[in-house]
Amino acid sequence: MLQCGYSIVFGSRNPRMSSLLPNSAEVLSYSEAAQKSDIIIIAIHREHYDFLTELTEVLNGKILVDVSNNLKIKQYPESNAEYLAHLVPGAHVVKAFNTISAWALQSRALDASRQVFVCGNDSKAKQRVMDIVRSLGLTPLDKGSLMAAKEIENYPLQLFPMWKFPFYLSAVLCVFFFFYCVIREVIYPYVYEKKDRTFRLAISIPNRVFPIAALTLLALVYLPGVIAAILQLYRGTKYRRFPDWLDHWMLCRKQLGLIALGFAFLHVLYTLVIPIRYYVRWTWTNRTIAQAIAKKESPFSTSTAWLSDSYVAMGMLGFFLFVLLGITSLPSVSNMVNWREFRFVQSKLGYLTLILCTAHTLVYGGKRFLSPSILVWYLPSAYVIALIIPCTVLVIKFILILPCIDKTLTRIRKGWE
Amino acid sequence: MLQCGYSIVFGSRNPRMSSLLPNSAEVLSYSEAAQKSDIIIIAIHREHYDFLTELTEVLNGKILVDVSNNLKIKQYPESNAEYLAHLVPGAHVVKAFNTISAWALQSRALDASRQVFVCGNDSKAKQRVMDIVRSLGLTPLDKGSLMAAKEIENYPLQLFPMWKFPFYLSAVLCVFFFFYCVIREVIYPYVYEKKDRTFRLAISIPNRVFPIAALTLLALVYLPGVIAAILQLYRGTKYRRFPDWLDHWMLCRKQLGLIALGFAFLHVLYTLVIPIRYYVRWTWTNRTIAQAIAKKESPFSTSTAWLSDSYVAMGMLGFFLFVLLGITSLPSVSNMVNWREFRFVQSKLGYLTLILCTAHTLVYGGKRFLSPSILVWYLPSAYVIALIIPCTVLVIKFILILPCIDKTLTRIRKGWE
Amino acid sequence: MLQCGYSIVFGSRNPRMSSLLPNSAEVLSYSEAAQKSDIIIIAIHREHYDFLTELTEVLNGKILVDVSNNLKIKQYPESNAEYLAHLVPGAHVVKAFNTISAWALQSRALDASRQVFVCGNDSKAKQRVMDIVRSLGLTPLDKGSLMAAKEIENYPLQLFPMWKFPFYLSAVLCVFFFFYCVIREVIYPYVYEKKDRTFRLAISIPNRVFPIAALTLLALVYLPGVIAAILQLYRGTKYRRFPDWLDHWMLCRKQLGLIALGFAFLHVLYTLVIPIRYYVRWTWTNRTIAQAIAKKESPFSTSTAWLSDSYVAMGMLGFFLFVLLGITSLPSVSNMVNWREFRFVQSKLGYLTLILCTAHTLVYGGKRFLSPSILVWYLPSAYVIALIIPCTVLVIKFILILPCIDKTLTRIRKGWE
Ligand SMILES: Cc1cc2nc3c(=O)[nH]c(=O)nc-3n(C[C@H](O)[C@H](O)[C@H](O)COP(=O)(O)OP(=O)(O)OC[C@H]3O[C@@H](n4cnc5c(N)ncnc54)[C@H](O)[C@@H]3O)c2cc1C
Ligand SMILES: Cc1cc2nc3c(=O)[nH]c(=O)nc-3n(C[C@H](O)[C@H](O)[C@H](O)COP(=O)(O)OP(=O)(O)OC[C@H]3O[C@@H](n4cnc5c(N)ncnc54)[C@H](O)[C@@H]3O)c2cc1C
Ligand SMILES: Cc1cc2nc3c(=O)[nH]c(=O)nc-3n(C[C@H](O)[C@H](O)[C@H](O)COP(=O)(O)OP(=O)(O)OC[C@H]3O[C@@H](n4cnc5c(N)ncnc54)[C@H](O)[C@@H]3O)c2cc1C
Ligand SMILES: NC(=O)c1ccc[n+]([C@@H]2O[C@H](COP(=O)([O-])OP(=O)(O)OC[C@H]3O[C@@H](n4cnc5c(N)ncnc54)[C@H](OP(=O)(O)O)[C@@H]3O)[C@@H](O)[C@H]2O)c1
Ligand SMILES: NC(=O)c1ccc[n+]([C@@H]2O[C@H](COP(=O)([O-])OP(=O)(O)OC[C@H]3O[C@@H](n4cnc5c(N)ncnc54)[C@H](OP(=O)(O)O)[C@@H]3O)[C@@H](O)[C@H]2O)c1
Numbered sequence A, B, C: 001m002l003q004c005g006y007s008i009v010f011g012s013r014n015p016r017m018s019s020l021l022p023n024s025a026e027v028l029s030y031s032e033a034a035q036k037s038d039i040i041i042i043a044i045h046r047e048h049y050d051f052l053t054e055l056t057e058v059l060n061g062k063i064l065v066d067v068s069n070n071l072k073i074k075q076y077p078e079s080n081a082e083y084l085a086h087l088v089p090g091a092h093v094v095k096a097f098n099t100i101s102a103w104a105l106q107s108r109a110l111d112a113s114r115q116v117f118v119c120g121n122d123s124k125a126k127q128r129v130m131d132i133v134r135s136l137g138l139t140p141l142d143k144g145s146l147m148a149a150k151e152i153e154n155y156p157l158q159l160f161p162m163w164k165f166p167f168y169l170s171a172v173l174c175v176f177f178f179f180y181c182v183i184r185e186v187i188y189p190y191v192y193e194k195k196d197r198t199f200r201l202a203i204s205i206p207n208r209v210f211p212i213a214a215l216t217l218l219a220l221v222y223l224p225g226v227i228a229a230i231l232q233l234y235r236g237t238k239y240r241r242f243p244d245w246l247d248h249w250m251l252c253r254k255q256l257g258l259i260a261l262g263f264a265f266l267h268v269l270y271t272l273v274i275p276i277r278y279y280v281r282w283t284w285t286n287r288t289i290a291q292a293i294a295k296k297e298s299p300f301s302t303s304t305a306w307l308s309d310s311y312v313a314m315g316m317l318g319f320f321l322f323v324l325l326g327i328t329s330l331p332s333v334s335n336m337v338n339w340r341e342f343r344f345v346q347s348k349l350g351y352l353t354l355i356l357c358t359a360h361t362l363v364y365g366g367k368r369f370l371s372p373s374i375l376v377w378y379l380p381s382a383y384v385i386a387l388i389i390p391c392t393v394l395v396i397k398f399i400l401i402l403p404c405i406d407k408t409l410t411r412i413r414k415g416w417e
């Protein structure tokens, strides 16, 4: 990687990156190299930095580019770049390039971010490094003084930090509802009717768990906004910070929403394959055969047709809007719309999605809802539990948009107290 | 918001944005603040600007950043920034930041556009403001002189301006075809056969309306190109502007196409749930039972199998290409392709999509097409009407690409007359 | 287009682009125009460049912007811009704008790339041209010296260069498997049972070909990484270039993967319409009628239910991850993630996708796998052949991640020898 203990004579456009030393590169000793070059890329691990102390004189006034990364977040108290600046006080230390994979750069397959975060105390040195970045076809992003180095060094070690909480939350939801349904639909029939229903684990039960998780997560996207509004109403001002948990929750609504979309997508797939499943076909066929043998046709019920068609229709429209929300979260699309448009889609259409999905579940429940037969070991159907949060959010939101309350809220948000 | 009647001592990176006044911020009277600062952000409503006239002297040579917005488009004859420049002639007025939501900035949840439009007459002042924008992690976009302020002030008030015409057009189409189908499929059976078919309103009729809207809109995407070609042929030159309506129509083809994609997506969803609908299953089951009781199996018709399979296959391929067109309209994808590639996808594959979708509908109509039984109250099936525009477009396009005409057209477009 | 034999007086923001000559434009003779202007856009075909030799004196010190394109790649030995620089040695030649469609610019419908590649030997001239580019609302991209002009001139002539190999490969795969299946499923029944199965050409056979192509291409995405690893292990170093074919293969993995996603999408569509196909419904109905007439219900087999449900479930999960891989390849999304996150999704989730899809096919094959009845004219089922590459890749990968081998490999990739 970024070999730079060796000075490299500048020939082609990105020779200093090349690890297959090109012919035009001179290989010199450290101090010689340091003397000859103006900009020195320090591509060695932090542990070996101390040998640079011997070169402090030679390095005086030179630009040192620190590209190092650590193996863990919080491995050292100070950032590598600050440590380097401390070791070689005369040099202008600039932190850069650490987020870029040298291998990807070299093999021209660079698909992840092309942004190079740059920071440093000397703005001229920073400018020169940013020019190099640009000449390599990458985009420099100035992050300010060397104090930002810590953040920059942590960046490549992160693995979806904002997705962690939504991910764990949805994992917990899934596991809970999975076991809940297993108890109701596999263990109960086994205990009481000695029926082997384990095959339901593959599709039927996931197709309860996924939509429930989707609906719950979707409601949890809109819950913090509602809580924030209540808090602002209660406090009568917007000039006080929300509690930390609420703040964090509001910041990961996008991630919650996208995970909800993922579950909804799975629900749709799982629903659409219903008619090609062996179990379902077997049931339908046998019911038909039984009726044919008994020579009686079932009568047509218009109300059932209405209910069945309308819950499916609401599900489909809800899913369509859901996908639209997903599309507008794509960075390139959200970058094209102004704030008012973004809010219109995310907030207005988002609530419409929530309403449609909740209605879909309510109508699906339909008559079954209150019949006692749905209680199994005193446990209600899973979707009944799933409806609690969405309905709560919708009811509170409905209250909040009543003209009188809405006016007070708008005033508070405008800063009038 | 952008509190700036108060001058703020510069400490952290974006303190002047903070409405929860940080400790490091000094609160001074207006004139004191104005004296101390160099760049002054005017975050007050236009109505209160007049008090600034008192400060004209202090403001001489200072940079005034106007961030104000109005409540309606065309509220005032001149833009706020120009009004401000008029009030304080000695200052360098720069318009900026008005498109950014202060709340979103503060809560770090900025997802809509990060572009900050900047305009102003003094290029040095503009440069300094753009530096501040950059240091806040946003992207400045220079829009030129203060004359552009009007456009910049209108921008955040817009709500999908280019989508308006396509949206209304498709609403009209939907409503028309909806009532058309209701008459044929709900009212007619009710009047003549006293059958209650209202449940068809939920899925069956939307699944006629959506694909028809999709097909018509898709044809309307390619119609203006064809009209433009005829116009150019007729005029014999490309150096004359198209009439305004054609120009506007050509500019909103993308939006028309995406709405068509939305309808096609809904059609596909509505089609795929067909087998899980109660009504459909009831019909199939009862037909089977009737046959079983009558002890006769229906014979297999290869030609029906061919027709049925091929219209569905064409629909699926058409939809696939449709989605591809959608993907290439994503700003980030279209930004990666060159003009020739974009045209190849949008124009060539676009026509292929249109051909496949039209053929899908034609073959679906199949034999039923000409049978008189499809006339209900002298109204033909809805898809017959839907086919008119697509077929016209395809026929004209076919004529236009005949070698002789194509050559003339190419010449005209090359500027040879 | 870019009329510039005529000098144009600068009035509005992009007058020099306008081909409908605005009133404010003066039309002068070439030499007069050249004298008056500072920056001259040469919008004439290369063949006519020679007349410029007469103007060499006038053009001395001026900036010449070469916007020309050729009709074919490699039409001339040297680039047009270099040729121009050679003709007019005193002028500063800058190559720019050739990638932009003048027509699209003029009609404000510019949707393809807004990047303008700029190159030139004089950096001040380049800077001025880049300013013009920016003022037109486009993004300039500095490509270095005039040597880059060749590349820039070839760019707009390209038609998806990286997609060529994947496209041809998949075409070959499709054609091969198509005929393979036609032989097994259309010709064989016709020859031996005189049955007309040609209708299978529309959906049934494509629904074998598409998933097989998807699976094979997906495996081919991960094969080069495995080969590279073996090569590195064998050589014991990473400091030697891979053979060219491997290099090229590694660079078009993204395209291979996306095409595989396209096929998988088609497979899913083709699978979901199964229950609404006439042929399938006819089969199901008749089987039911036959059973009803015989008055026997088929028994329920839990193991079949398990197998059927689990292969479908694996397919759906595989497809879900597949779509996720697709979403992270969108330029705007991949630009938001760091290298570690991108590798996590593409490499870890990618292998998971491959495992799920392979398992899906394996379980689908299930018992049928080894039964001799699947051999038709000694040809095994198509999916058996399709499984060869994926299984090989997975087995080798499994060996490579055994701790001992993995350690050696990691060392080699770290540069320790
Ligand atoms: C599929 C999907 C994708 C999503 N993608 C995104 C995404 O890309 N980006 C994203 O942010 N969200 C995304 N979300 C989450 C969600 O849609 C949005 O956060 C949405 O804006 C929330 O709407 P809201 O009306 O509840 O909240 P908000 O619009 O945030 O309003 C509620 C709260 O905002 C605060 N507020 C608003 N305006 C002001 C003001 N002027 N002054 C003070 N306080 C104010 C108040 O505290 C108020 O209580 C996504 C959701 C889904 C389902
Ligand atoms: C799902 C979907 C997504 C879409 N997304 C987009 C999108 O993102 N962006 C977009 O623009 N469109 C989009 N469209 C619309 C459509 O596909 C394109 O506009 C397409 O390019 C139209 O092709 P065409 O051949 O009819 O028209 P054109 O390519 O525009 O050609 C027809 C007319 O163009 C003019 N013309 C072309 N070249 C020249 C020239 N050299 N000189 C003078 N005149 C010339 C002529 O007037 C000619 O009559 C989308 C459509 C769909 C269905
Ligand atoms: C739908 C879909 C979309 C896709 N989109 C993309 C895309 O957008 N971009 C993309 O690139 N790919 C894409 N792919 C292809 C594929 O997922 C990726 O290329 C993936 O990273 C390959 O993983 P791998 O583990 O096999 O290979 P790699 O991660 O490349 O690892 C294997 C080889 O990489 C080399 N290597 C890795 N690290 C080092 C190192 N430090 N030093 C030296 N050599 C090293 C070694 O030669 C090693 O043998 C896509 C695939 C699919 C199916
Ligand atoms: N690989 C990447 O993609 C990438 C990307 C960005 C940042 N980084 C960071 O760059 C740094 C270096 O990574 P690397 O992969 O290049 O490491 P490496 O392959 O281990 O090489 C480090 C270099 O350090 C020198 N070195 C080793 N021990 C030394 C000692 N005791 N004293 C002086 N010099 C010594 C060696 O040079 P000589 O043997 O020639 O003296 C060697 O070339 C790390 O902090 C890494 O996080 C890597
Ligand atoms: N909110 C946003 O997201 C946003 C984004 C971009 C642009 N804008 C625009 O910025 C402008 C201000 O919006 P805002 O939300 O900040 O408004 P605001 O909350 O109503 O506050 C405006 C400020 O103006 C001062 N003020 C009020 N009356 C005044 C008077 N008669 N004379 C002098 N000063 C007076 C007040 O300062 P003191 O009480 O301290 O004197 C107050 O802090 C609007 O034009 C808005 O469109 C807002």
Ligand SMILES: NC(=O)c1ccc[n+]([C@@H]2O[C@H](COP(=O)([O-])OP(=O)(O)OC[C@H]3O[C@@H](n4cnc5c(N)ncnc54)[C@H](OP(=O)(O)O)[C@@H]3O)[C@@H](O)[C@H]2O)c1
Residues within 6 Å of the ligand: B414, B415, C001, C002, C003, C005, C043, C044, C045, C046, C048, C051, C067, C068, C069, C070, C097, C098, C099, C100, C101, C102, C103
């Ligand atoms: N069209 C595009 O979208 C686009 C985009 C980028 C680059 N380009 C490139 O720009 C170049 C010009 O394309 P174009 O479409 O503008 O071509 P064009 O329409 O054929 O016009 C070229 C100009 O060259 C002049 N000309 C013709 N013969 C000449 C001769 N013998 N001596 C001197 N001048 C002569 C004519 O000017 P007078 O009759 O007034 O003397 C004419 O205006 C091409 O290389 C093209 O590849 C085009």
Ligand SMILES: CCCCCCCCCCCCCCCC(=O)OC[C@H](COP(=O)(O)O)OC(=O)CCCCCCCCCCCCCCC
Residues within 6 Å of the ligand: A160, A161, A162, A163, A255, A258, A259, A261, A262, A265, A323, A326, A327, A329, A330, A331, C323, C324, C327, C328, C332, C333, C336, C337
């Ligand atoms: C048919 C419907 C298909 C929908 C399928 C979708 C499932 C989506 C599930 C979640 C996707 C998460 C992506 C994660 C990537 C990531 O980590 O991305 C990480 C980045 C950066 O995240 P942070 O800013 O949080 O660090 O996130 C993004 O940039 C978010 C972009 C998300 C885009 C989601 C787009 C969904 C699009 C649906 C579009 C298409 C429609 C199709 C229609 C049929």
Ligand SMILES: CCCCCCCCCCCCCCCC(=O)OC[C@H](COP(=O)(O)O)OC(=O)CCCCCCCCCCCCCCC
Residues within 6 Å of the ligand: A323, A324, A327, A328, A332, A333, A336, A337, B160, B161, B162, B163, B255, B258, B259, B261, B262, B265, B323, B326, B327, B329, B330, B331
């Ligand atoms: C399975 C298929 C799924 C397809 C589902 C799609 C429905 C799409 C309906 C229209 C979408 C409109 C978005 C509007 C956002 C907006 O207002 O966006 C507004 C911006 C700015 O618009 P203006 O420039 O006109 O102001 O528009 C855009 O940037 C357009 C981007 C549109 C991207 C559409 C992408 C469709 C993608 C399909 C991809 C995925 C594939 C999936 C496959 C299965």
Ligand SMILES: CCCCCCCCCCCCCCCC(=O)OC[C@H](COP(=O)(O)O)OC(=O)CCCCCCCCCCCCCCC
Residues within 6 Å of the ligand: B323, B324, B327, B328, B332, B333, B336, B337, C160, C161, C162, C163, C255, C258, C259, C261, C262, C265, C323, C326, C327, C329, C330, C331
């Ligand atoms: C429901 C699933 C739907 C999936 C449907 C997808 C089929 C995709 C087939 C391949 C697409 C290729 C696009 C080619 C454009 C091009 O040439 O693009 C060319 C550019 C530039 O290519 P080069 O860099 O190779 O020159 O490529 C790209 O920028 C690649 C972007 C590809 C994005 C693919 C996104 C797939 C997204 C799926 C998302 C949505 C999900 C939906 C869910 C349901």
Ligand code: HEM
Residues within 6 Å of the ligand: A207, A208, A211, A212, A214, A215, A218, A264, A267, A268, A271, A312, A315, A316, A317, A318, A319, A322, A357, A360, A361, A364, A382, A383, A386, B269, B273, B276
């Ligand atoms: C195309 C769109 C959709 C269709 C066709 C659809 C269809 C269905 C069907 C058929 C059921 C009954 C499942 C069963 O019998 O086990 C169901 C249940 C359910 N759906 Fe949907 N749905 C769609 C979208 C959605 C969306 C977007 C959500 C919400 C986020 C959702 C939430 C639910 C819930 C919570 C249940 C109840 C789960 C249970 O307990 O069984 N659906 N849906």
Ligand code: HEM
Residues within 6 Å of the ligand: B207, B208, B211, B212, B214, B215, B218, B264, B267, B268, B271, B312, B315, B316, B317, B318, B319, B322, B357, B360, B361, B364, B382, B383, B386, C269, C273, C276
């Ligand atoms: C996956 C892709 C598709 C499938 C499986 C499909 C399937 C079908 C089916 C089964 C019908 C008959 C509906 C009925 O009986 O009421 C139909 C009708 C129709 N389809 Fe599609 N289709 C697809 C895509 C498309 C697309 C992309 C378009 C065009 C834009 C389209 C346009 C139409 C039209 C216009 C009709 C006639 C509507 C009517 O009057 O009933 N289809 N399609």
Ligand code: HEM
Residues within 6 Å of the ligand: A269, A273, A276, C207, C208, C211, C212, C214, C215, C218, C264, C267, C268, C271, C312, C315, C316, C317, C318, C319, C322, C357, C360, C361, C364, C382, C383, C386
């Ligand atoms: C929603 C997701 C999926 C579903 C519901 C699904 C369903 C099916 C079904 C029902 C079959 C049997 C087809 C037949 O009877 O002719 C099948 C076959 C197959 N599937 Fe999938 N599949 C899915 C995704 C995938 C994916 C992502 C791949 C791989 C890339 C894949 C690869 C295959 C292969 C190779 C076959 C065997 C083809 C043959 O020879 O018939 N499937 N799939």
